Amino acid sequence: MDPSFYASLLEDGGSSEDGPSTFASSSQSGPAGGSQEIGSDIKTLIKRFYQVAIPYWYSEDKVQARIRLALVFTLTLTTTGISVAFSFLSRDFYNALANKEPQKFKKQLIYYMSAFVAGIPVFVIRDYTRELLAVRWRSWMTKHYINCYLQNRTFYNIQAQSLIDNPDQRIVHDVTSFTGTALAFALALFNAAVDLASFSGILYGIYPPLFLVLIAYSLVGTILSLLLGKGLVGLNFIQERRDADFRYNLVRVRENAESISFYGGEQSESRLLLRCFKQSLDNLYKLMKVSRNLNFFTSGYRYFIELLPAAVVAPLYFRGEIDFGVINQSFSAFDHILGDLSIVVFQFQSITAFSAVVDRLGEFNDVLNRLHIAHDRPALHSAVMDGARPKIYKVDITDVFSGPENQSLPLLAIEHLTLFTPNYNVTLVEDLTFVLHEGEHLLIMGPSGSGKTSLIRAIAGLWESGRGTIKTFVASQREDDVESRRVYGEIEEEPIEEGHARKKSGMIFFLPQKPYMVIGSLRQQLLYPTWIMDADNDAMVSGQVSTYPSRPLPTDPELVDVLGRVRLSYLLRGYEELDSHREWASTLSEGEQQRIAFARLLLSKPKVAMMDESTSAMDEDNEAQLYREIDAAGITYISVAHRASLKCYHSNVLTMYKNKDSDRGCRWTFRCSSDTCSHDSMDH
Numbered sequence: 010m011d012p013s014f015y016a017s018l019l020e021d022g023g024s025s026e027d028g029p030s031t032f033a034s035s036s037q038s039g040p041a042g043g044s045q046e047i048g049s050d051i052k053t054l055i056k057r058f059y060q061v062a063i064p065y066w067y068s069e070d071k072v073q074a075r076i077r078l079a080l081v082f083t084l085t086l087t088t089t090g091i092s093v094a095f096s097f098l099s100r101d102f103y104n105a106l107a108n109k110e111p112q113k114f115k116k117q118l119i120y121y122m123s124a125f126v127a128g129i130p131v132f133v134i135r136d137y138t139r140e141l142l143a144v145r146w147r148s149w150m151t152k153h154y155i156n157c158y159l160q161n162r163t164f165y166n167i168q169a170q171s172l173i174d175n176p177d178q179r180i181v182h183d184v185t186s187f188t189g190t191a192l193a194f195a196l197a198l199f200n201a202a203v204d205l206a207s208f209s210g211i212l213y214g215i216y217p218p219l220f221l222v223l224i225a226y227s228l229v230g231t232i233l234s235l236l237l238g239k240g241l242v243g244l245n246f247i248q249e250r251r252d253a254d255f256r257y258n259l260v261r262v263r264e265n266a267e268s269i270s271f272y273g274g275e276q277s278e279s280r281l282l283l284r285c286f287k288q289s290l291d292n293l294y295k296l297m298k299v300s301r302n303l304n305f306f307t308s309g310y311r312y313f314i315e316l317l318p319a320a321v322v323a324p325l326y327f328r329g330e331i332d333f334g335v336i337n338q339s340f341s342a343f344d345h346i347l348g349d350l351s352i353v354v355f356q357f358q359s360i361t362a363f364s365a366v367v368d369r370l371g372e373f374n375d376v377l378n379r380l381h382i383a384h385d386r387p388a389l390h391s392a393v394m395d396g397a398r399p400k401i402y403k404v405d406i407t408d409v410f411s412g413p414e415n416q417s418l419p420l421l422a423i424e425h426l427t428l429f430t431p432n433y434n435v436t437l438v439e440d441l442t443f444v445l446h447e448g449e450h451l452l453i454m455g456p457s458g459s460g461k462t463s464l465i466r467a468i469a470g471l472w473e474s475g476r477g478t479i480k481t482f483v484a485s486q487r488e489d490d491v492e493s494r495r496v497y498g499e500i501e502e503e504p505i506e507e508g509h510a511r512k513k514s515g516m517i518f519f520l521p522q523k524p525y526m527v528i529g530s531l532r533q534q535l536l537y538p539t540w541i542m543d544a545d546n547d548a549m550v551s552g553q554v555s556t557y558p559s560r561p562l563p564t565d566p567e568l569v570d571v572l573g574r575v576r577l578s579y580l581l582r583g584y585e586e587l588d589s590h591r592e593w594a595s596t597l598s599e600g601e602q603q604r605i606a607f608a609r610l611l612l613s614k615p616k617v618a619m620m621d622e623s624t625s626a627m628d629e630d631n632e633a634q635l636y637r638e639i640d641a642a643g644i645t646y647i648s649v650a651h652r653a654s655l656k657c658y659h660s661n662v663l664t665m666y667k668n669k670d671s672d673r674g675c676r677w678t679f680r681c682s683s684d685t686c687s688h689d690s691m692d693h
């Protein structure tokens with residue numbers, strides 16, 4: 010991702026062209042501080058509605074979707090026809106009553122009741138079919154957004170760069186609300202149009218001026234309600250966000266229950282939650298006020314005109330120009346047309362709530378698209394992607410190491426890497442170059458905040474804010490031919506853009522600073538992320554991070570064995586089986602969770618392991634055991650750590666020094682861990 014991308018997000022927040030948007034951290038405490046604080050203008054809303062709504066109707070489900078939509082529209086048309094038929098049946102029914110014709114009255118009553126029995130199910134089926142379609146649409150959109158959100162580490166970038174607030178609420182609540190309401194509105198509009206066409210003829214036929222007055226009345230009403238309820242769009246938008254923030258803060262308390270209890274932070278959390286709730290309530294009060302004012306108008310608007318048809322049509326009846334039933338029919342036609350023409354007035358609050366949903370989903374959509382475009386743009390790794398490939402590597406490596414040429418296989422090369430924080434505010438590392446060969450274990454040390462984890466992030470492809478090249482090498486065909494691996498130049502080397510390296514080769518396995526436990530059984534903990542649970546059944550299958558070469562699914566004895574090697578066999582004793590479920594994240598100690606991470610590493614057997622303070626919570630004895638195990642497994646590892654005692658497990662040390670006087674990148678040195686190979690050092 011380049012600086013211009015970030016700047017473009019800062020400029021418009023992925024939102025409207027003219028609406029103010031704040032990407033600076035907001036007062037809200039949602040999962041991301043960014044995103045706009047008010048709703049967008051009408052042009053942006055329409056554009057966003059189109060962008061969010063259209064893809065489904067061109068998706069792989071388009072045939073079903075369109076057939077079902079056509080069915081819903083047909084049923085809607087049928088229900089309008091039934092309403093018109095009812096209006097005529099009702100006219101004849103009341104005429105028979107007024108004319109005291111018992112025979113005719115009985116006949117009309119039977120017709121009327123039969124029409125009810127035949128007609129009502131059509132209304133029910135129409136609603137059911139519409140809801141089914143909404144669920145289908147929702148399910149497609151949910152899958153689509155989840156895929157986009159989890160693709161190319163979009164979820165990570167959104168969080169790390171505070172691009173938008175509460176993406177989870179957008180995927181769950183906003184998608185549900187969008188699909189249901191969009192369909193309901195589309196049908197309401199269609200219904201109103203057909204209804205208007207059907208009943209206009211009737212009312213116009215009874216008394217044309219009444220029809221014209223009604224049109225003028227609805228037009229003025231619509232304009233006034235737009236003016237009175239103008240603020241509702243923005244207020245609904247803010248309400249959505251504040252409610253989501255409040256929910257998110259409650260989830261944070263649940264997730265950090267133990268830490269909060271240790272700190273005794275209940276009071277602080279309670280104040281924070283109540284503050285969040287108050288912000289939501291404050292906005293709700295404003296929203297209620299505007300709604301109340303609008304309601305005064307809407308109610309007056311509806312009832313003021315109620316008696317008009319009677320006042321206008323009654324004299325015609327008294328003069329004998331129309332039958333009694335026609336009065337009733339004119340009431341019904343008037344009511345229908347009023348509803349059709351006043352759809353904006355009567356539905357104004359729902360429309361504004363829907364606008365907020367469209368706006369938030371559209372904003373999410375924009376950010377997802379921009380992140381995907383940015384991902385496809387080569388940045389940090391462009392030299393690898395564009396340059397002539399294998400030939401240059403030997404030269405580079407000899408340049409870096411002026412000492413005796415290392416004959417072992419290179420696994421990772423970093424060339425002239427300058428790394429920034431994602432917002433490009435701070436330079437973390439400047440012009441870093443080193444090569445890691447097979448069997449050379451590297452320890453990265455340095456003061457807190459100097460950029461050690463950030464370097465790992467860059468190698469993992471999480472951060473792309475920088476210059477330089479990161480190369481990973483895969484000896485793809487001669488994995489087992491030890492002799493040929495020694496002969497440099499005969500190896501088939503394949504530099505890969507790192508972002509894809511893990512997916513393609515699985516040669517690098519990352520152990521993050523914070524242990525992560527998945528929800529599931531002990532087996533799932535151990536197999537993650539190389540093997541994952543199949544979505545359709547309970548079988549374990551290869552995950553996205555497949556190892557190179559791909560490894561068969563470990564057997565139960567292998568899982569038991571690996572637990573022994575990381576000294577966690579006692580977990581099985583207490584829980585009998587590998588398939589026992591437990592709240593692993595809150596019941597295992599941090600050191601135990603770190604050992605589970607090593608068990609995953611040993612099962613995956615990658616070529617390289619990158620471990621970020623991954624033994625920080627362990628005693629030295631366990632730490633030594635784990636380093637022995639991964640060394641014996643033939644894994645080349647890079648560790649980030651503070652403890653000097655770890656030097657003995659590594660052949661090289663990269664030390665970062667934070668520049669005191671400026672925000673310029675770290676100074677760094679690269680040495681053999683025994684500190685004897687001074688020729689390998691580079692000072693900046």
Ligand SMILES: Nc1ncnc2c1ncn2[C@@H]1O[C@H](COP(=O)(O)OP(=O)(O)OP(=O)(O)O)[C@@H](O)[C@H]1O
Pocket residue numbers: 169170430431432437455456457458459460461462463464
């Ligand atoms: N998403 C981010 N946006 C902006 N700055 C960030 C971000 N993540 C980290 N930083 C900053 O980058 C600097 C380097 O962070 P990093 O985590 O790499 O440090 P570290 O050397 O691993 O520290 P420690 O030893 O404490 O783990 C820190 O000053 C940190 O505040």
